[in-house]
Amino acid sequence: MARPESNGGSRAATLSDVARLAGVSLATASKAINGRDQVAATTRQRVIEAAESLAFTPNALARSLTAGRTGTVGLLTSDLEGRFVIPILMGAEDAFGAGQINVFLCDARGDAIREQHHLKALLNRRVDGIIVVGRQTDPRPSLGHDLPVPVVYAYAPSDDDTDVSVTPDNVTGGRLAAEHLIATGRRRIAHISGDPAYAAAQDRTVGVQAALAGAGLELVGDVLYSEWSEHWGRDASALLLASHPDVDGIVCGSDQIARGVLDTLRDLGKRVPEDVAVIGYDNWEVLATNSRPELTSIDANLKQLGRAAAMRIFDAIDGIEPDTGVHHLPVRLVIRGSTIPRR
Amino acid sequence: MARPESNGGSRAATLSDVARLAGVSLATASKAINGRDQVAATTRQRVIEAAESLAFTPNALARSLTAGRTGTVGLLTSDLEGRFVIPILMGAEDAFGAGQINVFLCDARGDAIREQHHLKALLNRRVDGIIVVGRQTDPRPSLGHDLPVPVVYAYAPSDDDTDVSVTPDNVTGGRLAAEHLIATGRRRIAHISGDPAYAAAQDRTVGVQAALAGAGLELVGDVLYSEWSEHWGRDASALLLASHPDVDGIVCGSDQIARGVLDTLRDLGKRVPEDVAVIGYDNWEVLATNSRPELTSIDANLKQLGRAAAMRIFDAIDGIEPDTGVHHLPVRLVIRGSTIPRR
């Protein structure tokens, strides 16, 4: 392991070390290193060589102190465990990385106290902006408006409409799912979803209903709500098929539920997609591409959501006034074998 | 959204603002705020009130500049997508959070160039230490020894034995899995694993073989290697049962594979665990607790691994010499219905 002492016992080289070695003043060294033009080419060369021979690394802290901006952003998540949080992180980290900004990761683990604690730490560190990533699409409490930096809420929108939030368009997602089943000729469509307390469940149902209404159809049976699990998918579909054996399409509230549905249909001897088409939600690849048949699903483009949040922070840092409110970002349909038979 | 301007156009309050308002000197204000004892109680009270009324936040950058340490650590991951990386991040973030250290998250996305880039950025920001998290347990190139900060490698150990690495003990994991099947009375045990190019696959196999040898048993058939997928689990187990219909226990290289195995066994009319016991690996809860029956598995304690890495960084920062080399951290058996019938 590299240890501080392994560096010869000397602390990191500083700009004045470089200046001294190059035989110039501190100011000149600074200009040379930072590519300012008021310095002779030969001098610059000499400085750069000196810097290299000392393994000089500019101290970003000192730089930030005067610059007023640190080139860092806080990523405040409510729960890293959440499967939806990770792709958003990735998208944001990616977008910032390209812009030379580094990201502080803070996991509040669903605890408001811890969140306040982390928020304070981020402000102490003078981050240039904060992205708050929630685990559900239900609105969450705003951090408030008396913060000295721009804040964007991702996935879980702020409950304050004068904040800036980005979240997936679940209503459209539900609509796309149902419309796809209708487009493949299904007419007796049911909907099995997860925990009805989630806005995601309600929003998707709204979309499904809208699509059916648009096609002059009605949902087969009531929406079946319970939890976001494979087990529930198995049970719910057994229930559904018992009362409505003629169902020919099932919109599922999640891929996990859809996996359970596929299981039960197989047990009951129903062919997918010939007898019943099944569509999931989330496009969780591990589940969707390993089922038999592979699962058509709705992808919320979460990486892009993360990127979008990052872009809005960028803009805000640059002084561009953001349009406040909740922005519903587009989702997309990913078609696989559970709705369209393979040829 | 909170914007800098929303703060009344004034920049953040500084310590001298506080001092002025409280009618004391800068140094006294500093002492009062930081709980030093050489300050009168009444004075301290006055300063604290002034600070509050100005919403003063100490500037961590300025503080770090003199302190020599920043209270930040870099988390350099090779691939955030990797399922194993996240729990390690969580464990590390958690451990650091408790110690008031903040974490820079950098995703190199498997690219060595990007990794160097991020490394440089972390050093510019004067992190106090770096944890390098890999996506596989195969050794990875060392970052080298000429770094001014301690480095710990997690999951993917460094290929340099004088570095400090923590990684799960896959050999013991394989052994625990096989021993458990043996303990439940199985004698005709097979092993279906993933990509043989992974050290994880090889190590687990070694453990399985050792357990069998210890019980005077031999593996049924050859180890079946291909990929870490449910599909492969289905295919491999079909193959296995065709040539060895008398198998009564299957150690799987991952939970995904095990899920596929369960599928095929059900198709073939084999009861689990009565006819064949199945054990997975990774204890990926979403998969393990949603199968029929639920899946016994080996848990690598990844959160703890992340915590362990953090602890070693803590120690190194405190000047404690770490013991170099690869540390294999304990794994644990999680028993569910796929190996022990429910009563």
Added chain:
DNA sequence: CTGTTAGCGCCTTCAG
């Protein structure tokens, strides 16, 4: 107990 004085490492005027 309180205040004054130096810096930490860097960048940015402003003279030379």
Added chain:
DNA sequence: CTGAAGGCGCTAACAG
């Protein structure tokens, strides 16, 4: 084109 001086916000000696 180069150098000297001031300051970013804070803390750690020292004096008083």
